[in-house]
Structures are given as C-alpha cells and as structure tokens.
Amino acid sequence: MDKLAIEKNAINKLLWKYVNGIMLWRLIMAIINNDFHDVLTGRHSVRRFDPSVKISHEEMTEMLKETITAPSACNLQAWKFVVVDTDEGREKLHKYFMKFNFPQIDKSSAIVLFFGNTLAFKKYSKLWHSMYEAKKVTKEAMDAALNTFMPLYEKAPREMLVADSMVDTSLAAMQFMLIAREHGYDTNAMAGYDSTKAATTMGLDPKQYVPVMAIAIGKHDPKAEAEIATTRYPISDLVDFE
Amino acid sequence: MDKLAIEKNAINKLLWKYVNGIMLWRLIMAIINNDFHDVLTGRHSVRRFDPSVKISHEEMTEMLKETITAPSACNLQAWKFVVVDTDEGREKLHKYFMKFNFPQIDKSSAIVLFFGNTLAFKKYSKLWHSMYEAKKVTKEAMDAALNTFMPLYEKAPREMLVADSMVDTSLAAMQFMLIAREHGYDTNAMAGYDSTKAATTMGLDPKQYVPVMAIAIGKHDPKAEAEIATTRYPISDLVDFE
Numbered sequence: 001m002d003k004l005a006i007e008k009n010a011i012n013k014l015l016w017k018y019v020n021g022i023m024l025w026r027l028i029m030a031i032i033n034n035d036f037h038d039v040l041t042g043r044h045s046v047r048r049f050d051p052s053v054k055i056s057h058e059e060m061t062e063m064l065k066e067t068i069t070a071p072s073a074c075n076l077q078a079w080k081f082v083v084v085d086t087d088e089g090r091e092k093l094h095k096y097f098m099k100f101n102f103p104q105i106d107k108s109s110a111i112v113l114f115f116g117n118t119l120a121f122k123k124y125s126k127l128w129h130s131m132y133e134a135k136k137v138t139k140e141a142m143d144a145a146l147n148t149f150m151p152l153y154e155k156a157p158r159e160m161l162v163a164d165s166m167v168d169t170s171l172a173a174m175q176f177m178l179i180a181r182e183h184g185y186d187t188n189a190m191a192g193y194d195s196t197k198a199a200t201t202m203g204l205d206p207k208q209y210v211p212v213m214a215i216a217i218g219k220h221d222p223k224a225e226a227e228i229a230t231t232r233y234p235i236s237d238l239v240d241f242e
Numbered sequence: 243m244d245k246l247a248i249e250k251n252a253i254n255k256l257l258w259k260y261v262n263g264i265m266l267w268r269l270i271m272a273i274i275n276n277d278f279h280d281v282l283t284g285r286h287s288v289r290r291f292d293p294s295v296k297i298s299h300e301e302m303t304e305m306l307k308e309t310i311t312a313p314s315a316c317n318l319q320a321w322k323f324v325v326v327d328t329d330e331g332r333e334k335l336h337k338y339f340m341k342f343n344f345p346q347i348d349k350s351s352a353i354v355l356f357f358g359n360t361l362a363f364k365k366y367s368k369l370w371h372s373m374y375e376a377k378k379v380t381k382e383a384m385d386a387a388l389n390t391f392m393p394l395y396e397k398a399p400r401e402m403l404v405a406d407s408m409v410d411t412s413l414a415a416m417q418f419m420l421i422a423r424e425h426g427y428d429t430n431a432m433a434g435y436d437s438t439k440a441a442t443t444m445g446l447d448p449k450q451y452v453p454v455m456a457i458a459i460g461k462h463d464p465k466a467e468a469e470i471a472t473t474r475y476p477i478s479d480l481v482d483f484e
Contacts, residue, residue: 033278034277034278034279036275036277040420040421043313044313045313061481064477065477068475069283069285070416071285071286071287077475092484100390127475141470148342166412167412171412171415174416175420178278178420189313189315191409229378230317231372233319235303235310239302239323241327242327242331242334
C-alpha cells in the first residue's frame, strides 16, 4: 500500500469514528427524554406491555440510583427494592397478586416491588458517622441528629415506623415513575395484592419489610388498544389558602 | 414631524417590541427549569429561606395543578392541600410543629400542608360517571370499576383508608417538590409536628383528613450558610433481582 492509500485509510477510519459518534449521540438523545414538563404531564398508567422489551440490570440499577435521590424523613431512606424479571420471579407474584394485575406481571419488562424498611433507623448512626468522616457535617450536627432523632425511632411504636417507611418509599416510587419516562418507559403502579403475603413470598422478613406498591415497567404494546386517560378533580376543590 | 422621522419612530417602536420580547423570553427561560435531570438530581432540602420571596396564589395553584397529575390507587386522588402564607396561618403552625421547624415556617414563601383524604372514595362514583359522560371510558369499564373497587373501600377498615391516602398524598408531594424546582424554588419536607393536632388546628375534620407531610417552599437565602448535602446508602445494598 502506498503512502497516499495509508493516509486515505486513516482519514476514512477517523471519519467513521466521527459518524459513529454522532449516531451514538443521536441514539442516546432519542432514548433519553430530558424535557421535565413532558416527563411529568405525559405520564399515565400503561397496562398493556410489549413483552419483547427487555431492561438490562445495568439500566435498572441506574434508574434506581436516581430514584434514591428522593428525600426521606430524617434521611432514614427507609426503602428496599425487589426487581422481578424472571419467569420464576413472576410466578411468585402470581401467588399473592389479584388476577387483574396478571397481564402487567406477565408482559412488562420488569416489576419493581417497593418495600418500606421499618428498621432503617438501625443503620442511621453509621450513616451520620460516614457523613461526618466525609466532612459533610460537623460533629455538633451529627451529635444533634443522633441525640434528637435516634431515641424517637428507638422508642417508636411499630405503626409509626410503618407509616414513616410508607411515606419515604412512596416518594421514591414517584421519582422512579418519572425516571422511567426519562428512559422512554411506561409504568403501572399496582396495589392490588395480598399485602400480608408480600414479604414472605419474596423471601423477606415481614417484621422488617412492608409492601408499599409494585410498579410494572416496560413499553406500551403498539398492537394493543389505547390506555384509559383518567380524569382529575378540579384543583379548586382541593386547595385552601390560609 | 416629517415623513422620515415618523418612519424612524415606527421602526424604533418595532425594535423595542422585539427587544422586550427577547428579554421577556430570556426571563421566562431563566425562571423555568425544564431540564429533567437537573430538576431531579439538583433537589436537596433547603431550610434557610429568603423571607422577601413571595409566590402568588396563581403560581401556587398552577404548581398544584401539575402536582395532581400524580397517580393514585384506583384514581381515588385521596389528597388535600392547605397553603399557608399569612402571618395568621404561620401562627397556627407554631401551635403544633416542633421548634426546629420554626425558621422554615417563618421565612419560607409558603408552607403547603399535605393531608390524606380518607373519605375520597365517597366521590369516586361521581368521578367515574363524569369520565363515562366525557366518553373517556365505556359503560362496562365504569361498571367494573365501581362494582369491584367501591365495595372494597366501603367495607375497608380505617387503617387501610389512612394508609392508602398516605401513599397517594406522598406521590403528589414528591411531584410538588420537583415542580417547585422547575419553577426555580427550593423545598423542605417536614414531618416534625404533633400529627394529632394538625387537622383540627387547620379547621379540618380529623376523622376525614390525616397529615402526611408539610413542605416549606421558597428560595435559599443567599446570605445564609450553605445547606447540608446528605449521603445515600449504596444502591447495591438496597436492590435484589428475582
């Protein structure tokens, strides 16, 4: 090969890299929807999923990592996630979900079970120590947090721990549904199941973990009929100014 | 004035309109943040508010209207909002909030109280009839929803109604915190108050309305110290794949 041919070849390779770079960028931009208003107002429940759509564990983990930027009472982060995407896992859900949720369970890309962790306060002290060591908080702030809130949680009745973990976990669940749309997916939040069987069926301790909701995620089946667009009550019925 | 001067004047006016148009557009874009990723990951609790920042009732209503696009169990929409932005209103909050929340109560632009509505199912039948009349659902879908879910709610123990309304309302609360950022505001979700006094102090029936959280909204005081950036547990500790 003469010198000119080698140079031509190098230029061609460079051009290909450039073209591929642009194509990859376009592909990413086509998948990621960063328009807040569209993500928010375009979300509605989808129950008819395309079973051919798969979500990798890497992408699911990425979405859940964004999910836990949600706030929580005293930063307890009282949430726990079980991602079900195998036949065996879906079979377990058949044991305690109501039948009208079976189509979503069977055809969605995954079902993410959102559990509240009623014993999250037990790792709270370690968390604050790690924030102190990372110089994010002062020793005074750490001591104040641990001396003010820890005793409240240690003495709290179970109902309070359950309620707190349900609120935390619902905040995370809402973020997950919006993040799903950022990633181009649809969701359906489900509460139709026997909540007394949820933790044990999934191999979790029911004393520690309480089911808050399950979210089916995937893409709407283009061959299925359109989804119901539900109506909201007028906002004027719901707001008082004081 | 000669003809040329009149024409010059007309052009000047047109130019001013154009410049003002651009400035208004820039102002709107500076206020509205439509970047989903930034809205989501840039949110953190702010406790030191600038007391000079006011939020109009129009803008607050706009934000709450977006808030209620959140999903809810059976579309019950079991939420209720009380916006506190007067001295008299803030004084009421002093009666049942813990003292460490007083700075947010006194200096934020407003405090939005998120209550769960445990009797939301009572207007459910009317909602489905309105959806049927608007041709959003078929008569069969309406009958199925009303015959399946209504009896469950009518017979439900109070704990279930409370739990359901807390989950619904938390989903709305998370949307509100993100919408606040879209509008350029910061928030602080608060749960430190005597929940047995919340509804009655605000003139609501405590049998119907349960407090879920309160969210202070406004802008971080530029003269105050920086806010704590809290740490999250590693996602690998929180996710199981099944």
